[in-house]
Amino acid sequence: MFSPCVRFSHCHQVLNVLFVCIPQNEGKRNLSLGGHVGFDSLPDQLVSKSVTQGFCFNILCVGETGIGKSTLMNTLFNTMFENEEASHYQNGVYLRPRTYDLQESNVQLKLTIVDTVGFGDQINKEDSYKPIVDYIDTQFENYLQEELKIKRSLFNYHDTRIHICLYFIAPTGHSLKSLDLVTMKKLDSKVNIIPIIAKADTVSKSELHKFKIKIMSELVSNGVQIYQFPTDDEAVSEINSSMNAHLPFAVVGSVEEVKVGNKTVRARQYPWGVVQVENESHCDFVKLREMLIRVNMEDLREQTHARHYELYRRCKLEEMGFKDTDPDSQPFSLQETYEAKRKEFLGDLQRKEEEMRQMFVNKVKETEAELKEKERELHDKFEQLKRMHQEEKRKVEDKRRDLEEEMNAFNNKKKMAAETVSLSQPLKKDKDKKK
Amino acid sequence: MIRFLHGCNVIFFTVLQQQKNLEGYVGFASLPNQVYRKSVKRGFEFTLMVVGESGLGKSTLINSLFLTDLYSAEYPGPSHRIKKTVQVEQSKVLIREGGVQLLLTIVDTPGFGDAVDNSNCWQPVIDHIDSKFEDYLNSESRVNRRQMPDSRIHCCLYFIAPSGHGLKPLDIEFMKRLHEKVNVIPLIAKADTLTPEECQQFKKQIMREIQEHKIKIYEFPETDDEEENRLVKKIKDKLPLAVVGSNTIIEVNSKRVRGRQYPWGVAEVENSDHCDFTILRDMLIRTHMQDLKDVTNNVHYENYRSRKLAAVTYNGVDNNRAKGQLSTKSPLAQMEEERREHVNKMKKMEMEMEQVFEMKVKEKVQKLKDSEAELQRRHEQMKKNLEAQHKELEEKRRVFEEERANWETQQRLEQQKLEASRYNLHSHL
Numbered sequence: 001m002f003s004p005c006v007r008f009s010h011c012h013q014v015l016n017v018l019f020v021c022i023p024q025n026e027g028k029r030n031l032s033l034g035g036h037v038g039f040d041s042l043p044d045q046l047v048s049k050s051v052t053q054g055f056c057f058n059i060l061c062v063g064e065t066g067i068g069k070s071t072l073m074n075t076l077f078n079t080m081f082e083n084e085e086a087s088h089y090q091n092g093v094y095l096r097p098r099t100y101d102l103q104e105s106n107v108q109l110k111l112t113i114v115d116t117v118g119f120g121d122q123i124n125k126e127d128s129y130k131p132i133v134d135y136i137d138t139q140f141e142n143y144l145q146e147e148l149k150i151k152r153s154l155f156n157y158h159d160t161r162i163h164i165c166l167y168f169i170a171p172t173g174h175s176l177k178s179l180d181l182v183t184m185k186k187l188d189s190k191v192n193i194i195p196i197i198a199k200a201d202t203v204s205k206s207e208l209h210k211f212k213i214k215i216m217s218e219l220v221s222n223g224v225q226i227y228q229f230p231t232d233d234e235a236v237s238e239i240n241s242s243m244n245a246h247l248p249f250a251v252v253g254s255v256e257e258v259k260v261g262n263k264t265v266r267a268r269q270y271p272w273g274v275v276q277v278e279n280e281s282h283c284d285f286v287k288l289r290e291m292l293i294r295v296n297m298e299d300l301r302e303q304t305h306a307r308h309y310e311l312y313r314r315c316k317l318e319e320m321g322f323k324d325t326d327p328d329s330q331p332f333s334l335q336e337t338y339e340a341k342r343k344e345f346l347g348d349l350q351r352k353e354e355e356m357r358q359m360f361v362n363k364v365k366e367t368e369a370e371l372k373e374k375e376r377e378l379h380d381k382f383e384q385l386k387r388m389h390q391e392e393k394r395k396v397e398d399k400r401r402d403l404e405e406e407m408n409a410f411n412n413k414k415k416m417a418a419e420t421v422s423l424s425q426p427l428k429k430d431k432d433k434k435k
Numbered sequence: 436m437i438r439f440l441h442g443c444n445v446i447f448f449t450v451l452q453q454q455k456n457l458e459g460y461v462g463f464a465s466l467p468n469q470v471y472r473k474s475v476k477r478g479f480e481f482t483l484m485v486v487g488e489s490g491l492g493k494s495t496l497i498n499s500l501f502l503t504d505l506y507s508a509e510y511p512g513p514s515h516r517i518k519k520t521v522q523v524e525q526s527k528v529l530i531r532e533g534g535v536q537l538l539l540t541i542v543d544t545p546g547f548g549d550a551v552d553n554s555n556c557w558q559p560v561i562d563h564i565d566s567k568f569e570d571y572l573n574s575e576s577r578v579n580r581r582q583m584p585d586s587r588i589h590c591c592l593y594f595i596a597p598s599g600h601g602l603k604p605l606d607i608e609f610m611k612r613l614h615e616k617v618n619v620i621p622l623i624a625k626a627d628t629l630t631p632e633e634c635q636q637f638k639k640q641i642m643r644e645i646q647e648h649k650i651k652i653y654e655f656p657e658t659d660d661e662e663e664n665r666l667v668k669k670i671k672d673k674l675p676l677a678v679v680g681s682n683t684i685i686e687v688n689s690k691r692v693r694g695r696q697y698p699w700g701v702a703e704v705e706n707s708d709h710c711d712f713t714i715l716r717d718m719l720i721r722t723h724m725q726d727l728k729d730v731t732n733n734v735h736y737e738n739y740r741s742r743k744l745a746a747v748t749y750n751g752v753d754n755n756r757a758k759g760q761l762s763t764k765s766p767l768a769q770m771e772e773e774r775r776e777h778v779n780k781m782k783k784m785e786m787e788m789e790q791v792f793e794m795k796v797k798e799k800v801q802k803l804k805d806s807e808a809e810l811q812r813r814h815e816q817m818k819k820n821l822e823a824q825h826k827e828l829e830e831k832r833r834v835f836e837e838e839r840a841n842w843e844t845q846q847r848l849e850q851q852k853l854e855a856s857r858y859n860l861h862s863h864l
Contacts, residue, residue: 299473
């Protein structure tokens, strides 16, 4: 009797609204209201729904082994995430995602931290970036597959796409390593990148200033696009644009507490002093936290969905041969597109079948020809034998004839001799008589 | 600087400030605030459809709900724009309140239910809703998705004439056909013609008929909040809402209220004892507008989409397989599977053909062998024959030669004898 109740995820809901744009003044009337209608509660309605469903956020940490990725995550989220230290002897780079459920006041956050284990440890680092790119693409692919399903449930889909990539730069104080440039160049069109200088407590203030300038100029000259904090929303444009000038952030991470004055703060204790993590004159940790979490988290998610994911999707669909307009620049409807694809596909299958059949027919013909050849050879052979036989037979016949002739001749001779003898016999008789 | 005009946001901000100073505060509790900011910047959209026979007070109600002259002399309401056939027309207005911008689209259906023969008067409405879904589906499926204007109907207010008896056949027919495509909220129009008891009866009757015909009107979602649930329950008990609309301001007890002046008194629009207008307004605009959009997106649109895509996917595939099996695959995955099936089929076919071929070849080769053997045998036979003849001949010759030799020897002997006797004879003479 009543329509079904559904729970909605903040993620898809907001992102759905994302694409809705208010076109400017297309036959619209601007009207003034004669009182309080109440739709100014719309943002609250939206917010309360998203709070109910919870948020999700995915961070990718790229950096050499031991550069302080896990410590920074622990410091940032003020939690001890379980982490074994990685060894330096991995033969490749592999990604290790871990998901945690955090809560702060009434907000629930599903946080996924993806670590790059083994990055920068191999002797040949040419392919180091590949597992990272593959991982990011896989998350996009999973989302795309879900989006393309016939029966889909995007509103309770656990979004695993990477919203931010923190790239940890080693504090050499000089410049970026070539591995850094290569990796960031491969990643900048796929994910929001914020470069940070790790273990910044080993770089002095003046060196740090020069280092930052060098890094930024190298990034610019190599055409690496890092994430810019948005300045279009007047509420936050001021703070964002000032922060943009402080990139890359030089951070120090620590979960150890040290007593400084009468306060206990998170810090690193050295014989020569204490580096306080949350002291803005010591490092940029507070700036990073401010930008990443408190001001722009939502924008990062939006950018990932509206820019990086869309780019991936567009490339993927074009690869599969989908187009938006036909050769006459008329837009395709969804039905037409799929039907065209299907026709092509079926034609393809049919062609393959034909090919196979044809191949078979040829094979049969060949074999038939071979066998016929063999038959003929056999036939020839026996013709030859037959002829030989005839020959032999004739010889035998000849011999027989010869023999008969000789026999006849002999018989004649014998007869003649017998006749001669009978002739001479009477003479002898006479002689005998005379005596 | 973030502008907060709604009460609760001020509290939120202060809480935020406090919490910032708490130890170990991470800060993602500000996410809702970030979302708030972005949504205000983006602005909101809502499309509302009003359906009902002419003269039921639809335009007045819309004007009352939004406290503005959406319908006026210049832009007349649906009852003044009746054409020969049922039309579906929309008008867009941009209204602002407290920093929040709302693009409101009102879709109305002049001519609905006004003809003598109203069969299929709902069809243009259904077509319109579907075409909006289609537009959205197409723009969602494009390769280049920049703007996706959302003109899908988020809510349909259906006006029931206050007969006091029950639903008309047209009402039932319309709601049955539309309840799975759009959020339907039935309203009793011009409720000031019913006394409270009549209204109560009428409502009960309507709900009974709705249940009987299994019509799914818009349902308020359950929440975890006890308080909210209680409010929702109160609303549910009053369904369908009986409304009165008016934009004329009348003075009652030195208060200026909106209402309808009768000789016997004033029916106040915003008085909850008089009608359910405030409940409708609060529910439609102040608390559940977002939910209406979400249900449209997650339920009605998804239903449309999956049906559409299933038709496209299974177009040409054996219907027996497709029946009753709305898979969760995308059309592309479906094609992929078909491709795999085809590959298997071809493999099988190839194997079969191979087998037949092999068999035939074997047969032929065997035949060939057999005839070779036969011929060989015959050849052997003939050879033997010949040899026998040869031998026989040899034997004969041998015998003959022997005989001849003997005879010749004999002849010679006789000759010698003859010669000897002849000699003797001569010597005697």
